[in-house]
Amino acid sequence: MTTKAPALFLMGPTATGKTKLAIEMVQRYPFEIVSVDSTMVYKGMDIGSAKPSAAELAQAPHRLINICELDDIYSAGRFCEDALQAIQEIQLAGKIPLLVGGTMLYYRSLEFGLAEMPQADAETKQRLQQEMAQLGSVLMHRRLAEVDAESAKRIHPNDPQRISRALEVYAATGIPLAEYHQLQKHTELPFQPVKLGLMCHQRAELHQRIELRFQQMMAAGFLDEVKSFFDNSRFHGGLPAMRSVGYRQLCQHLAGETSIQEAVAKGIIATRQLAKRQMTWLRSWPDLICVDAMSEDYAVQAIKLLNQTPIADYW
Known part of the structure; x- marks a missing residue:
């Protein structure tokens, strides 16, 4: 029987x-929040990331929010280092870490580990960059499918960064990237994860929520937020921060590629696609405790279920 203190994953x-649920739980129980969101780490990306307001953060401080400049590159590996440190500090303070967010890769990396990715030499990287610029991502995706079919299935033909990365690994080693994902480094966690999933089985209702929230973001000044980055010469569309859902589509509008109506429509569609991917991750997650997020009493359900877990011994 494990003696490790628990940490709650609210996914x-x-x-x-x-x-909303995380903030309610912090007010009732000895939790402290750690954000698991690849966009909220960036300063200034507030409206489009649905970052908690200043009032909410005063009620329930979140770790790993506003820790990066917009031109920083924040990785899953860096998240694991930051999260493990935060979890340790929270536990030493006698509280329960509550990890909340929707970046599933971060959760997966923290729980199951990251494979060590080989690095291609500078000459190989430059050659692949030139070929990507000349041939385009669709043709390069076909090339990837010839040498690494599994990775090609997971990577969209319009995702040049991930296509290039997979081709770099193969060029450097002759081994498909997919094989490295099967060679994960499993290190024993210093805590016991309790995983709670807010699930949505009514797709139409979730789609309505997504559209309403996107329109609310636009009314709150989302376009002005993106414009403040877009007008700064330090930033460009290739930065990880600017590839975030919603931000990417509004950048395309500001670049004159789409109308604002098209950008909003594309942003809503991209957010729906993100939600679908998140649900796919969650359906295959081991030992996940599920709550119907569309239920009016989902918070009550969540607490009842957590009372049957090791979390209950610590609150």
């Missing part, structure tokens, strides 16, 4: 009320 697709 779920976008627009299911994760942040």
